[in-house]
Amino acid sequence: MKKVMMVLATVMFLVASNRNGLHQQLQRLIKKHDLTAYDPGPVPDPAKVELGRMLFFDKILSGNKDISCATCHHPGLKSGDELTLSIGVGGEGLGTSRRMGDGRERIPRNSPEIFNRGAAEWHTMFWDGRVARSTSKGFDTPADEKLPQGLENVLAAQAMFPVLSRDEMRGEIGDKDILGNENELALISDAVPQSVWYRLTRRLLDIPEYRTMFQAVYPEIQPEKLGFQHAANAIAAFEAAAFTFTKSPWDRYLAGDHQALSPSAMRGAVLFYEKARCVTCHSGNLLTDQAYHNIGIPQFGPGKDDAAPLDAGRFMESGLQRDRFAFRTPPLRNVTITGPWMHNGAYNDLRDVITHHLNAETALRHYDEQQLPEELRHTYKGDQDVIERVLDNLDPVIGKSPKLSENEVSDILAFLEALTDPDALDLTSLMPEAVPSGLPLENISNKENTY
Secondary structure (H helix, E strand, O other): OOHHHHHHHHHHHHHHHHHHHHHHHHHHHHHHHHOOOOOOOOOOOOHHHHHHHHHHHOOOOOOOOOOOOHHHHHHHHOOOOOOOOOOOOOEOOOHHHHHHOOOOOOOOOOOOOOOOOOOOOOEOOOOOEEEEEEOOOOOOOHHHEEEEEOOOHHHHHHHHHHHOOOHHHHHHOOOOOOOOOOOOOOOOOOOHHHEEEEEEEEHHHOOHHEEEEEEEOOOOOOHHHHHHHHHHHHHHHHHHHHOOOOOOOOHHHHOOOOOOOOOHHHHHHHHOOOOOHHHHHOOOOOOOOOOOOOOOOOOOOOOOHHHOOOOOOHHHHHHOHHOOEEEEEEEEOOHHHHHOEOOOOEEEOOOHHHHHOOOOHHHHOOOOOHHHHHHHHOOOOOOOHHHHOOOOOHOOHHHHHHOOOHHHHHHHHHHHOOOOHHOOOOHHHHHOOOOOOOOOEEOOOOOOEOO
């Protein structure tokens, strides 16, 4: 018995010594990369948050009155939609049960999670960064000088644009709304986004409950002076309040709880910030450099704009050759619960995502399209010409990835798991029982519409 106790004591000593060594390594890396506990910033005005909550869930913001912000960023679906490529206007249902309407195509990109988007560090929005902060004019956006004044942050600027997208929320000419009326928003020319915003604002203010809510949030502004930027500010306030999480094991560790991480997660963190070089792109407290990289992700889906049937990514905004097939580095908070992953949802398994980073060329050349939803497999562009075009512009950073053992990959996965806040696992309480328009809400329990 005495011998057994001695062995156990030795094992416990070695475990403690190993943990202490990992802790010292991590503390050095945390200091090196200037990492701190996450600062959520000031608490938004509760009245503005509540207005934003109603707007976020209300299909009144769509041309056909059949889709809301929450359809693609649902709290019950971890602030996304669980789809490879989203289904926009004309679709029915929610999440993986959602089906496209007749004559529609998939949205070209994956609907990103919206965790912690209220952080002051954010300066870009969308996979291609087409909305960004600007030191000279406030914001760079597709609307240029047509963007109204008064937007409070880049998240609010982002909220101005899904309502303009014909595929995402606005609809097409000839569409009827759910009541059988002509879609008035679809009739407006794409060249005058301010007319869409104006019509939406008037639509909202025609609803007495919304009018009262807007007046409570903006008492100094006469109703006729309100614009959609005021709705966008409220939506951003709600998103910041509802989807900001600061209590992941990693956050707790950074805040001083040195028992918050498992030994595997600690080893993974050391790999992440050192040998595996993940920090090269996933840097800072948001775990993204907010820059654009072509890491050789396979091409499939309808394609985007003038590049269709391909998606040229950031190149469509910048025109720079280096940005061809490049997309913004995604943040990693709550990453283990927000699949499928990549800008087009190419991977259903997070281990495959890490494997891709370790050898992007091989992963692209041997991508298995059978992991895609059946209706998307035929859109996979796996021919040699497309693959070579993507690889021709591969970001040099992805070609410097080290060799990792299966155990090391598992440790990195353990660290990624430690980026998940337990409070983010169930967000259904964010859903209102009803919205001021009276339009139906999606019911996460059965993923169908409900009144």
